[in-house]
Amino acid sequence: MKKVTERLKRHAEHGKRWVIAVPTLWLMLFFALPFLIVLKIAFAESAIAIPPYTQLLTMADEAFDLHVYFGNFIFLSEDALYLTAYLNSLKMAAISTFLCLLIGYPMAYHIARAKPSTQTVLLLLILLPSWTSFLIRIYAWIGILKSNGILNNALMWLGVVDQPLTILNTNVAVYIGIVYAYLPFMILPLYANLVKHDHSLIEASQDLGARWLQSFWRITFPLSRNGIIAGSMLVFIPVVGEYVIPELLGGTNSLVIGKVLWQEFFNNRDWPLASSLALIMLLLLMLPIHFFRKYQEKEWEEGK
Amino acid sequence: MKPPIRFSSVMFWFGMAFLYLPMLSLVIYSFNSSRLVTVWAGWSTKWYGELFRDEGLMAAVWRSLEVAFWSANTAVCLGVLASVALTRFGRFRGRSMLHSLVAAPLVMPDVIIGLSLLLLFVSMTDVLGWPHQRGLFTIWIAHATFGTAYATVVISSRLKELDRSFVEAAMDLGATPVKAFVQVTLPIIMPALVSAWLLAFTLSLDDVVIASFVSGPGATTLPIEVFSSVRLGVSPKINALATLIILIVSLVTLVAWWLSRRKLKRDKFARS
Amino acid sequence: MIEPSLSRDGVDGHFLQIKSIVKTYDDVVAVNDVSLDIAKGDIFALLGASGSGKSTLLRMLAGFETPNSGKIILDGEDIVSLAPYRRPINMMFQSYALFPHMTVEQNIAYGLKQDRMPKAMIADKVVQMLRLVHMEKYAKRKPEQLSGGQRQRVALARSLAKSPKLLLLDEPMGALDKKLRNRMQLEVVDIIESVGVTCVMVTHDQEEAMTMANRIAIMEEGSIVQSGTPRDIYEAPNSLQAAEFIGSMNLFRGAIAVDAEDHAVIDSEEINNQLYVSYGVTTAIEDKHVVFAVRPEKTLISRDQPQGEYNWCRGVVHDIAYLGGHSVYHIRLDNGKILYSFMVNSDRFADQPTWEELVYVYWSDDSGLVLRP
CATH class of the missing domain: 3.40.50.300 (P-loop containing nucleotide triphosphate hydrolases)
Incomplete structure (x- = not known):
């Protein structure tokens, strides 16, 4: 009897180990390991070869020869274009995060205050657009914002303007596109947070004579801090590396790091330089990602 | 409470208009007979015909669906395992690492994931001679990887709130832990598995950046195809395609919502 | 298996x-x-x-x-x-x-x-x-x-x-x-x-x-x-x-004064009379400190002073909780201690003691318990 149970226990331990190992190994191999390769190639030299870079380690005279090349980073620091691109990307991410918060917060608040059955419907309405194609939704804005597009036609018909406005291929168009695409990512965590609030807290504070705005600033807003952090990180981090929206709506005018990286990689075939760009972006995002991860872990541990 | 409700309601409906008007414009202009997308020249369904006659695009649709199907399957399987590990095993070595590996892909910019995965595949070919060629197979790996992260979030949040006594009751009645998981836990969390699968599926169908990096010759997916056509300017065919996608997504959502509501009502009726 | x-x-x-x-x-x-x-x-x-x-x-x-x-x-x-x-x-x-x-x-x-x-x-x-x-x-x-x-x-x-x-x-x-x-x-x-x-x-x-x-x-x-x-x-x-976990108890801390085979007498500063139990406590140990416990439903309330010198005390009605079947009287003793006593409401409109009335609480010799603190 005892033997049987011991064997079963070993069996269970064995099973547990597999359950942990399979997803961990998959993600290690296809998510974490690639970053090490980016690190490696960022220190390689571009070459006309397949693959188009030099090897870091080479065998020469039966000894390893380590060849580390810092040229990519020197090159990046010397050309102001790259610095500008990084700064533009950060600025763009910060502003669009703020805009998303500004629009998303009242929307999330509205959903969280609705009847439970209505909440489901409203949430579905928020999510539905993001289940259709992201690319196609950005594409829709081209037709709207073009100089002879829907918006300009409407404005001219209304007599608001007599000359078509140039919106497409400007930063304004990029902001519209980003806010449009990332708004649901802001609303969802905010809603998830706000809906947990005990409404009686606000009622209590109003009972105590607080005006609505006051009770909002003193109670609801601070309590929803976790939701704000989560939503902001879900918008800010990916937007720093955004490529599709600036490419389609910003035209040649928008200089952002995602586009620069893409061009170095696909147009110039300079893989080491693209890797260096990615590496720096990764370093910039390390802190916000860590922040996000910690928040996630906290949410995970809660209510367990 | 009155004034704020009104303010947030106004913002809400303004936001909804912002989300839906562009999609509405796509639908309307897909029926425009003019090639110039913004000049209205009467109703027509000819672009739908052209869409279905475009063999390149249609082939890309099937390729994308295939990749999305297998990516979603893989993502849900890996997501179930990761969720069980994170929510059911308590503390174990490597738990914090698994957390990071699941959380980071959620926010990692696509260009970084795409570039790094491509470099991995190239190095693997270099060292191991495998994969010989990049294509749908490498796209599947890439999509399954970030799909796993999203699937884990959906599934683990459901598992976390699932009352442990269900599994304990099953074991108490004689089921081994594996049996209890298959016969009790999985059926109970099935809705979460379905939404995780759909999420991974739509994310895969939607990805253009990562696929552009890791795909190879002959493996153009629908988003890659759409992207290259969109870069050249607006095309009514794309409007027709967009309309079909919106239609399908709306129908699936509507049916899912209706089914869940009907169940809720039935249970309520039975109790009273 | x-x-x-x-x-x-x-x-x-x-x-x-x-x-x-x-x-x-x-x-x-x-x-x-x-x-x-x-x-x-x-x-x-x-x-x-x-x-x-x-x-x-x-x-x-x-x-x-x-x-x-x-x-x-x-x-x-x-x-x-x-x-x-x-x-x-x-x-x-x-x-x-x-x-x-x-x-x-x-x-x-x-x-x-x-x-x-x-x-x-x-x-x-x-x-x-x-x-x-x-x-x-x-x-x-x-x-x-x-x-x-x-x-x-x-x-x-x-x-x-x-x-x-x-x-x-x-x-x-x-x-x-x-x-x-x-x-x-x-x-x-x-x-x-x-x-x-x-x-x-x-x-x-x-x-x-x-x-x-x-x-x-x-x-x-x-x-x-x-x-x-x-x-x-x-x-x-x-x-x-155990006594405090189930039901309610009136407790008096004190020390054993008489420890005979068939009865025991306890001195307590919390009550004006001595406490008496009709069984031997048989404490072999040196420590004479004990707690005397009596349940509220085993005590009676009267307006007249009880006979005898044990097991009664005097106080005023501090509070009455009317629970239908019975009432719980809170009696405040002279030293401030509150005692609980149940009174069964067998008559619909009986003449029962009311707030601030002087009353006596008493109980029989076999109602009390002697416990170790």
Whole structure:
């Protein structure tokens, strides 16, 4: 009897180990390991070869020869274009995060205050657009914002303007596109947070004579801090590396790091330089990602 | 409470208009007979015909669906395992690492994931001679990887709130832990598995950046195809395609919502 | 896996023996060296506040927790090393844990299916169980289509379907509202007794324990304070903890003045007279400090000064809680101490003492208890 149970226990331990190992190994191999390769190639030299870079380690005279090349980073620091691109990307991410918060917060608040059955419907309405194609939704804005597009036609018909406005291929168009695409990512965590609030807290504070705005600033807003952090990180981090929206709506005018990286990689075939760009972006995002991860872990541990 | 409700309601409906008007414009202009997308020249369904006659695009649709199907399957399987590990095993070595590996892909910019995965595949070919060629197979790996992260979030949040006594009751009645998981836990969390699968599926169908990096010759997916056509300017065919996608997504959502509501009502009726 | 064994409850009179069970979590001792003997057919209640270790003990019986040391012997077999799914024990969970994706029928059949019982036998057994809990009409319903009381009956049927040697109930009435609770307590006991299964239940509600169980163990901080029949525990608590846990008590701290074979006299500064009990306390130890305890319903109130020199005191009515069947009088003594006394409201409009009235509280010589502090 005892033997049987011991064997079963070993069996269970064995099973547990597999359950942990399979997803961990998959993600290690296809998510974490690639970053090490980016690190490696960022220190390689571009070459006309397949693959188009030099090897870091080479065998020469039966000894390893380590060849580390810092040229990519020197090159990046010397050309102001790259610095500008990084700064533009950060600025763009910060502003669009703020805009998303500004629009998303009242929307999330509205959903969280609705009847439970209505909440489901409203949430579905928020999510539905993001289940259709992201690319196609950005594409829709081209037709709207073009100089002879829907918006300009409407404005001219209304007599608001007599000359078509140039919106497409400007930063304004990029902001519209980003806010449009990332708004649901802001609303969802905010809603998830706000809906947990005990409404009686606000009622209590109003009972105590607080005006609505006051009770909002003193109670609801601070309590929803976790939701704000989560939503902001879900918008800010990916937007720093955004490529599709600036490419389609910003035209040649928008200089952002995602586009620069893409061009170095696909147009110039300079893989080491693209890797260096990615590496720096990764370093910039390390802190916000860590922040996000910690928040996630906290949410995970809660209510367990 | 009155004034704020009104303010947030106004913002809400303004936001909804912002989300839906562009999609509405796509639908309307897909029926425009003019090639110039913004000049209205009467109703027509000819672009739908052209869409279905475009063999390149249609082939890309099937390729994308295939990749999305297998990516979603893989993502849900890996997501179930990761969720069980994170929510059911308590503390174990490597738990914090698994957390990071699941959380980071959620926010990692696509260009970084795409570039790094491509470099991995190239190095693997270099060292191991495998994969010989990049294509749908490498796209599947890439999509399954970030799909796993999203699937884990959906599934683990459901598992976390699932009352442990269900599994304990099953074991108490004689089921081994594996049996209890298959016969009790999985059926109970099935809705979460379905939404995780759909999420991974739509994310895969939607990805253009990562696929552009890791795909190879002959493996153009629908988003890659759409992207290259969109870069050249607006095309009514794309409007027709967009309309079909919106239609399908709306129908699936509507049916899912209706089914869940009907169940809720039935249970309520039975109790009273 | 479990070999059908001959019933061996006759061997040493105990069907379930819990021997020196210890369970710790990190540094916290949840169950501290608990031993209990439970006879066949007993309905045994573990009564304690949350955190007393009663639930941990129950979960160790079910097999969800493994004790650090100790033995659990059920029908002559040590089951500590058995996995929960191999124990001949079934449990009714506090939340009932009815599988939401299965019908009532399927829920009840689940355990039988795990044993690979033939289909026809399963069907018979399910019908039999449904009849036992009066739920025949609801066989095809899903759990969310049932009311709270109905869910509990299904949960009970499910845990009895495998004819377990031991039935565990975890806070059986915890999920019901108060009115339904009283009805279901008796109904559940009827069903358990008609099946004749030995049962261990966990509850924090003393009334529930006393209604349902024929034996009770009070747990506090991981240890058993006292075990016995409900009457034993109420009338003869063996410690201050036990006395305070069940019902209410008037306590006087004092020291033994006279310690004879058939009576004892206690001096207390908390009362103006000496206290007298009509049994020997027989303290061999030097420490003369004791606590004298008397239950409120064993005291009487009068407007006239009682005869004798023991067991009475004087005070004013501080408060009256009218509860219908009886009233609880709060009497404030001269020294400020509050005494509780019950008065049965047998007459509709009797002339009873009222607020701020001077009264005397007294009790008979065999009503008091002497406890160690």
